[in-house]
Amino acid sequence: MSKPRLIVAITGASGAVYGVRMLQALRASGACETHLVMSSSGVMTAQQELDMRRADIEALADVVHNVKDIGATIASGSFRSAGMVVAPCSMKTLAGIAHGLADNLVARAADVILKERRRLVLVARETPLNLAHLRNMTAVTEMGGIVFPPVPAFYTRPDSLDDLVDHTVGRLLDLFDLPHEGLVRRWEGMPRSGATASKQANDTTE
Numbered sequence: 001m002s003k004p005r006l007i008v009a010i011t012g013a014s015g016a017v018y019g020v021r022m023l024q025a026l027r028a029s030g031a032c033e034t035h036l037v038m039s040s041s042g043v044m045t046a047q048q049e050l051d052m053r054r055a056d057i058e059a060l061a062d063v064v065h066n067v068k069d070i071g072a073t074i075a076s077g078s079f080r081s082a083g084m085v086v087a088p089c090s091m092k093t094l095a096g097i098a099h100g101l102a103d104n105l106v107a108r109a110a111d112v113i114l115k116e117r118r119r120l121v122l123v124a125r126e127t128p129l130n131l132a133h134l135r136n137m138t139a140v141t142e143m144g145g146i147v148f149p150p151v152p153a154f155y156t157r158p159d160s161l162d163d164l165v166d167h168t169v170g171r172l173l174d175l176f177d178l179p180h181e182g183l184v185r186r187w188e189g190m191p192r193s194g195a196t197a198s199k200q201a202n203d204t205t206e
Helices: 016-029 040-050 054-058 091-098 105-115 131-142 161-175 194-205
Strands: 005-010 033-038 063-066 083-089 119-124
Touching (some): 005 040, 016 033, 016 083, 016 161, 033 040, 033 105, 040 054, 083 091, 091 119, 091 131, 119 131
Parallel strands (some): 005 083, 083 119
């Protein structure tokens, strides 16, 4: 591969902005070749939350696959990739992946990623969680997947909703070692006053 490939799936949970923002960031950086697959519910949610049509989102990806096309390249383990992220991941999609149903291209591609021991990240969106959700998350984790609820990082002192989304997307890209600029405010430790720093220095010498 001339550059890494990343499979990006958008399903019907609330939070279509995560998948869209990831595609935008990857298009801007040119860090990888993106392969997009969207469920019909994902398209509907994006329209509701972002006023974006299917064509608007598909234009952000390098390659687009139909969710019903089980014969697509990404349905085979011979298709080399850096992994797959489902952002957002509905509880239906989570259950399908956890139980190996492979009943559409999102679930099949995720199944392939797991069997090939590549990185699978599920941006699970639901609250509160019932026992079925938790057990499915456990099953995916035991198979090697990463469950990544988009929990806001308030320590960054976000100024806007965009800041919260960008931070989550940056952390997702970190999991695939993909470069990005300006998405994450890195933690640099607690600010310390001169008196506090002096006291801590004294404590370590006693």
